[in-house]
Amino acid sequence: MTPDFRTSAPSKMESETETRQQAFLQNIANRLGRAVLQEKPLHPDKGAPRFWQEYRLDQQARIELFCDNWQKAGGIVHHFPHEREARQFLVQSVLDSGARKILRQDQPELAEWKLEESLREGQKLVCWQAMERTQALAEAAEAKIGIVVADYAVACTGSVVVASSAQKGRSVSLLPPTLFVIVPLDRLKTRLGEVLTVFENRARSFYPAGIHIISGPSRSADIENDLTIGVHGPGKVYALLFG
Secondary structure, eight states: OOOOHHHHHHHHHHHHHHHHHHHHHHHHHHHHTSOOOOSOOOOOOSSSOHHHHTOOOOHHHHHHHHHHHHHHTTOEEEEESSHHHHHHHHHHHHHHHTOSEEEEOOOHHHHHHTGGGGOOTTOEEEEGGGSOHHHHHHHHHHOSEEEEEOSEEETTTTEEEEEEOSSSOTHHHHSSSEEEEEEEGGGEESOHHHHHHHHHTSOGGGOOSEEEEEOSSOEEOTTTTOOEESSSSOSEEEEEEEO
16 A cells, blocks of 8 residues: 555654754753743733733823933923913924914814914914815925824823824824924823723724824934934924923
């Protein structure tokens, strides 16, 4: 009877492979001075371990850590005691820039700042929602400054989190070469997991169109590892904390 090499050859290879794997693991176990595990280890935690889920910093520590990480990524950060000082800095920065077109999100917080009342002649403030999509994208492409209010900020990663919707187009934070992100301190969290849990616990019908995590200016080193700033997004990004 002729042997069936189609079944015997793979079976032999599998056996030899398993033998080599066992020898490899046994060698590691011998060096560590313990037996080879025969059962999968228990994993009581799903996702981040409990000690990390409970990790919290006080407000001052969050501010310092966020500012340090944001600056290390190339961003510019300022912390103001009150909202009015943050507004004054933003207005003066817009005036000094000489930008002719400024684009902001359609957010109640920004509407209350009434930035359009402080602009010079020849400067134009455009609100994202007050136009149809094609026009909005064209305005975003021409704008020199984008202004958004962060939904959250994260100290451990030095990031701001901006969710997009019909009123909050992602182009506002993506296309203008300079971006100002307003960060009320009550939205500054210690860990990214705190923010993601908020979104995760929402009903699916209340999910945002997109969740964008921004850590400083756009950085790219795709070509010969030559670092370039501002290729795929704003080259200058300000975080204005207040509170």
